[in-house]
Amino acid sequence: MTMSRILDGRGAAKQIRAEIASEVAAMRAAGIEPPCLAAVLVGDNPASSIYVSNKVKACTQAGIIPREIRLPSTTTQMELLALVRELSRSGDVDGILVQMPLPAGIDPRAIIAAIDPARDVDGFHPINVGRLWSGEEGLVPCTPLGILEMLDSAEIEIEGAEAVIIGRSDIVGKPTAALLLRKHATVTLCHSRTRDLAGVAARADILVAAIGRAAFVTRDFIKPGATVIDVGINQVVDVAVARGLFGDEPGRLEEVRTKGYTLVGDVHPRDAAERSGAWTPVPGGVGPLTVALLLRNTVKAAKARRGSPGRRGPGA
Numbered sequence: 450m451t452m453s454r455i456l457d458g459r460g461a462a463k464q465i466r467a468e469i470a471s472e473v474a475a476m477r478a479a480g481i482e483p484p485c486l487a488a489v490l491v492g493d494n495p496a497s498s499i500y501v502s503n504k505v506k507a508c509t510q511a512g513i514i515p516r517e518i519r520l521p522s523t524t525t526q527m528e529l530l531a532l533v534r535e536l537s538r539s540g541d542v543d544g545i546l547v548q549m550p551l552p553a554g555i556d557p558r559a560i561i562a563a564i565d566p567a568r569d570v571d572g573f574h575p576i577n578v579g580r581l582w583s584g585e586e587g588l589v590p591c592t593p594l595g596i597l598e599m600l601d602s603a604e605i606e607i608e609g610a611e612a613v614i615i616g617r618s619d620i621v622g623k624p625t626a627a628l629l630l631r632k633h634a635t636v637t638l639c640h641s642r643t644r645d646l647a648g649v650a651a652r653a654d655i656l657v658a659a660i661g662r663a664a665f666v667t668r669d670f671i672k673p674g675a676t677v678i679d680v681g682i683n684q685v686v687d688v689a690v691a692r693g694l695f696g697d698e699p700g701r702l703e704e705v706r707t708k709g710y711t712l713v714g715d716v717h718p719r720d721a722a723e724r725s726g727a728w729t730p731v732p733g734g735v736g737p738l739t740v741a742l743l744l745r746n747t748v749k750a751a752k753a754r755r756g757s758p759g760r761r762g763p764g765a
């Protein structure tokens with residue numbers, strides 16, 4: 450068995466969050482208004498609720514002012530549109546995040562289109578998507594930024610590498626393809642209708658899994674020595690299934706018994722450990738970096754809106 454490196458997202462995220470905190474402290478010390486992030490959650494999806502709480506907590510720790518807005522699942526599209534438009538006009542909101550998915554009956558595209566692109570810290574607005582693909586300065590989605598940050602901190606060479614992404618979502622797959630392309634990788638974007646998915650994946654020097662299926666990526670998808678980035682967060686509730694995935698890894702079976710579940714990514718953890726050169730664990734891989742990059746995007750948006758002389762920001 451080759452020795453595979455575990456890429457620690459928690460450590461990398463901690464470092465970024467400390468950098469953001471000192472940037473915000475410097476803004477305050479200079480008499481500049483600190484950044485403010487509005488985080489909107491509609492409905493009571495338990496995972497979304499945890500994500501929003503984590504984002505709000507991370508803001509507070511970094512000195513960013515959170516404005517947490519929780520709305521009932523009965524909220525109409527008109528009501529949410531009105532809120533987003535108000536936040537987009539507000540003098541003291543720098544970043545706006547509407548947690549996805551939205552309840553059925555609300556069109557996410559209509560909501561995203563109503564966000565001021567200069568405050569679109571998720572990078573979901575068509576203006577920011579266009580800027581990303583055309584190589585212009587703009588706000589870029591947080592998870593893809595986290596993936597690039599992970600590769601950078603692990604000193605994985607991107608230029609000229611074969612990068613294969615499994616999953617073509619607007620939040621992860623597509624923007625990650627754009628970023629890797631910008632860094633001169635040869636990019637293949639796979640999806641549910643890709644023929645011989647394992648065969649295509651096995652060409653990758655850098656393999657990104659973002660499909661939302663527990664342990665879908667197994668050893669035959671992984672070229673020996675490849676870097677494997679696992680974006681999935683899936684719950685495993687069955688002790689026997691957990692044993693198959695984690696073997697004797699301490700704490701996992703115990704977690705299923707006590708909490709009712711343990712988390713697994715889109716990559717089979719034992720296969721990744723055995724075949725890859727480096728891989729991101731779940732939890733503790735890309736996830737923590739996503740939150741850190743949201744903070745960075747918020748500071749970037751705030752600084753651009755404060756209008757430092759001679760510099761035009763993402764929304765300018």
Ligand code: GUN
Nearest residue numbers: 546547548549550571620
């Ligand atoms: N749902 C899953 N990931 C994200 C994200 O990065 N931003 C928002 N707003 N919703 C999400």
